[in-house]
Amino acid sequence: MNIVICHTQIPFVRGGAEVLVDGLLAALREAGHGVELVTIPFKWYPREQLEAQALVWRSLDVSRLNGRAVDMVICTKYPSWAVRHPHKVIWLVHQHRQAYDWYGTPLTDFGISEEDRRARRVILETDALGLGEADRIYTISQNVANRLNRFTGLTGHSLYPPTHHDRYHHTNYGDYIFTISRLDSAKRVHFLLEALRKTRSEVRAVIAGSGPEEAALKARAVALGLQDRVEFTGRISDDEAVRLYAGALAVYYAPVDEDYGYVTVEAMRSCKPVLTLPDTGGVLEFVREAQNGFICPDPAGLAQRMDELYQDSGRELAARLGQAGLSTSRSVPGWAEVVRVLTGTALPV
Incomplete structure (x- = not known):
């Protein structure tokens, strides 16, 4: 299949989401799929950028690229799932937590100003639209699935991401x-x-x-x-x-x-x-x-x-x-199994 991974990137920051995307790219290619990564830099300030970036993703129709049909897209983070495609699969790393479970706590950067309330509404509406259009939703843990259901009513299936290499080992129990x-x-x-x-x-x-x-x-x-x-x-x-x-x-x-x-x-x-x-x-x-x-x-x-x-x-x-x-x-699946699940050739693990 021809597959596009849609990912939101924060420039100069590399975390677990980037490890996940790198592993998924390599695994899809190893399985024989044609795969490309589409990223748009994410900027959450000033507040109007949150809506602007959702609109940028929504303006993208990736059903065909360079004259080739794209069979499916896999989206990871807000607002990448606003992209337009008839066969959209989500592997949800997390929603924009400042607008959800962190809202009203010291961990959020949202206050009670009208600007902040509007930005939060945009996030919730973008998620309702983009996630609601998905053929299937997978999450990187049951915790993320529970959060998704609590705030949106949508159901996600837990699919743990493998580690990005297999070199972990034990030498000794030090001090x-x-x-x-x-x-x-x-x-x-x-x-x-x-x-x-x-x-x-x-x-x-x-x-x-x-x-x-x-x-x-x-x-x-x-x-x-x-x-x-x-x-x-x-x-x-x-x-x-x-x-x-x-x-x-x-x-x-x-x-x-x-x-x-x-x-x-x-x-x-x-x-x-x-x-x-x-x-x-x-x-x-x-x-x-x-x-x-x-x-x-x-x-x-x-x-x-x-x-x-x-x-x-x-x-x-x-x-x-x-x-x-x-x-x-060992309960974490390997990349080959993750690819089978995301592409619809296996049941959720």
């Missing part, structure tokens, strides 16, 4: 807790610092990534007297991430109501216990309390679990949880 993410408030890396301050052992933390909270997190580590026990690596390569996963004692990952979270699966593929919080959304589709990780109620509880793992000199607890996590990670 550090590893975390990797964009450093913003929604990722709650500050909880790891607060927990580390409460530990009784000499367990360390290695924090990879960059973002708007990086300077504040570094300052907080110093204020807590943790400068000798916390390493901030900045952005790292895939090879370095694999190495740090492989030698970690455990992995901390606790974003607010996460959509999916590659980090959870990557940690489990590396045989590492995952430390998280009770409200992390998609992360909890994988983490089982005291089976393949720990769901900690607060920084004090997190500190206790880190001490337990560190003080077990034989690392038997970490190994038991890590092996269970490896088994859990």
Whole structure:
């Protein structure tokens, strides 16, 4: 088939959505499909840009391109699903969360001005139109499917995205807790610092990534007297991430109501216990309390679990949880199965 992937791109930012699109492109080509990626840079400010960009996508009719029929389109993020095509499939990474579950919380950038209310209405109307036209809707997790249904009444089928490579492995259970993410408030890396301050052992933390909270997190580590026990690596390569996963004692990952979270699966593929919080959304589709990780109620509880793992000199607890996590990670389909589902040649997994 001739397939077009429609994706919204934020220039100079590479996250899980871009990893997903790269993997999907490669997998569709491997399966013998003709596939092209269409992206439009996403700008959410000033507010009128949200409507303008929805109109740009809506102006695109991609049923035929360069004289060739396009058999289907696969759309990922707002407002790419406004594109016009008779056979539209959605693999929903997430909706524009500032207008949905984050609305009315400190995580949104929408206020109560008339301009903001209008922009939010545009988003809701664009989603109702574009998502409502889809032949099929898949979501990257059950959490995203639940959110979609709660706010739009539409049904999505969970289809987990595979990791973007298979190099994850285990070497040893070292003396550090590893975390990797964009450093913003929604990722709650500050909880790891607060927990580390409460530990009784000499367990360390290695924090990879960059973002708007990086300077504040570094300052907080110093204020807590943790400068000798916390390493901030900045952005790292895939090879370095694999190495740090492989030698970690455990992995901390606790974003607010996460959509999916590659980090959870990557940690489990590396045989590492995952430390998280009770409200992390998609992360909890994988983490089982005291089976393949720990769901900690607060920084004090997190500190206790880190001490337990560190003080077990034989690392038997970490190994038991890590092996269970490896088994859990096998519930994520491979790319060949994802392609069969999205192209309609297999039932949803």
